[in-house]
Amino acid sequence: MLQRTTYLKRLEIALGRAPICALLGPRQSGKTTLARLFQQQKQSTFFDLESRQDMQRLQNPELVLGALEGLVVIDEIQVMPVLFNVLRVLVDRPANSARFLILGSASPHVVRNVSESLAGRVEFVELSGFNLDETGATALDDLWVRGGFPPAYLAGSDDDSFAWREGFLRTFLERDIPQLGIGIPAAAMRRFWTMLAHYHGQTWNASELARSLALSDKTVRSYLDILTGTFMVRQLQPWHENLGKRQVKAPKVYLRDSGVLHSLLSLPDRHSLLGHPRVGASWEGFAIEQVFQMVRPAEAYFWATRNGAELDLFFLRGGRRCGVEVKFNEAPKVTRSMRIAIEDLRLDHLWILYPGREAYPVDERITAWPLSQTPGLRSSMDRWR
Numbered sequence: 001m002l003q004r005t006t007y008l009k010r011l012e013i014a015l016g017r018a019p020i021c022a023l024l025g026p027r028q029s030g031k032t033t034l035a036r037l038f039q040q041q042k043q044s045t046f047f048d049l050e051s052r053q054d055m056q057r058l059q060n061p062e063l064v065l066g067a068l069e070g071l072v073v074i075d076e077i078q079v080m081p082v083l084f085n086v087l088r089v090l091v092d093r094p095a096n097s098a099r100f101l102i103l104g105s106a107s108p109h110v111v112r113n114v115s116e117s118l119a120g121r122v123e124f125v126e127l128s129g130f131n132l133d134e135t136g137a138t139a140l141d142d143l144w145v146r147g148g149f150p151p152a153y154l155a156g157s158d159d160d161s162f163a164w165r166e167g168f169l170r171t172f173l174e175r176d177i178p179q180l181g182i183g184i185p186a187a188a189m190r191r192f193w194t195m196l197a198h199y200h201g202q203t204w205n206a207s208e209l210a211r212s213l214a215l216s217d218k219t220v221r222s223y224l225d226i227l228t229g230t231f232m233v234r235q236l237q238p239w240h241e242n243l244g245k246r247q248v249k250a251p252k253v254y255l256r257d258s259g260v261l262h263s264l265l266s267l268p269d270r271h272s273l274l275g276h277p278r279v280g281a282s283w284e285g286f287a288i289e290q291v292f293q294m295v296r297p298a299e300a301y302f303w304a305t306r307n308g309a310e311l312d313l314f315f316l317r318g319g320r321r322c323g324v325e326v327k328f329n330e331a332p333k334v335t336r337s338m339r340i341a342i343e344d345l346r347l348d349h350l351w352i353l354y355p356g357r358e359a360y361p362v363d364e365r366i367t368a369w370p371l372s373q374t375p376g377l378r379s380s381m382d383r384w385r
Contacts, residue, residue, distance in 0.1 A: 006134075007034055007127060011038050015099045015101065018122055020087060020091060020118055020123070021100070021102070021124075022104065023125050024125070025105070025128060029127050029149060029150070031127055032048075032075055034127065043069065043070030045071070048075045049075060049077065069098055074101070075103045076104065084114065085117050091121050105176065128293055129148020133293075137373065145158065145262060145267075146158070146161040146165075146259045149165070149260075153259075162263060169260070169263060184223070189223060193232075196253065200261055201252065201253075201285055203248060204224070204253050206224075224253070231256060232260065233253060233255055233256060234256050234289070235252075236254065236302050237302075238252075238303065239301035239302070239345075241303075241345060254285040254289075258282055258286040279328065280328045283355070287326040288324075288326065290371065294378055299316075301315065302314065303341065310341070320348040322350075323341055323345065324350070326352075327352055330356050332368055338350060342366075349367065352367070352368045353370075354368055357372070359380075
């Protein structure tokens with residue numbers, strides 16, 4: 001198992017600032033393993049709410065939890081929604097000395113309950129699959145092809161990884177979605193998810209997808225929101241400047257895990273991926289997720305105009321304007337679109353993420369940066385502040 005020291009540090013910091021830390025992420029992303037690593041060498045108590053015995057222990061939650069000290073870990077907290085209000089009462093007591101780490105499969109239900117019941121008392125940490133900082137640069141191709149879910153990435157072969165991901169998709173659709181109280185037939189959601197994989201990296205067009213699936217615009221929008229709320233899909237919102245240009249206003253849609261994307265497109269290995277027409281879009285989405293995980297911008301957007309100028313990623317960092325463009329090209333060149341983005345968005349610097357090995361300047365405000373070195377991108381951006 002790979003060490004996840006960055007996340008362990010983030011949990012330590014979060015629980016130093018707030019009495020409750022919510023560790024959220026999809027099933028099989030490693031939340032329970034991380035929590036058990038974190039609780040080592042601490043005075044701690046662990047509750048797994050998928051265990052009947054632990055459910056019995058919490059029949060009177062205020063009494064049981066109120067008597068505990070140190071770190072209290074509650075896994076799969078969405079199983080007992082009543083605990084959100086109980087935790088609010090406990091952490092507001094002057095004599096409380098416990099810190100609570102709550103784990104939940106990412107869902108609108110969990111986030112809503114935490115936000116409403118524990119406002120001002122909780123800090124969120126979002127756990128994604130493995131990233132290049134954890135796997136190392138030499139594992140870039142395996143991470144891209146297989147995705148970041150630990151069982152998929154650590155599988156003994158590409159075939160084993162592909163089989164695990166297919167089982168994950170089936171379980172997610174047939175068990176996890178219904179457990180959230182969402183009554184959508186698994187076959188219908190699978191068709192939508194597969195169709196969405198073919199639109200990966202494109203601007204959202206509800207009408208076009210709805211016509212393809214013989215559904216209403218409202219229905220496909222609800223499907224998209226479910227996959228977004230469960231951290232399967234990222235909706236990247238457009239940035240709007242007060243410019244005299246018509247700008248794109250619909251979000252771009254990405255499947256967050258490249259391995260899941262490849263499974264839905266029936267691409268079991270690198271050879272089949274490189275021969276597929278969506279290989280560039282796959283690379284773009286993979287690169288953008290790496291930036292989100294390692295740079296961790298507070299808010300990030302894409303930018304595009306109706307005239308064809310666009311930028312894959314735009315965000316503010318330390319008061320400066322940063323742009324990221326992704327190119328699946330060993331020798332990326334400065335394009336007219338990049339220069340327009342620098343001018344119109346007043347970028348302080350733009351980084352081109354590409355599959356090469358060396359970082360080098362291509363212009364005064366443009367740097368070509370290898371995706372394999374994404375763990376160092378944050379430091380590079382800080383040097384331009």
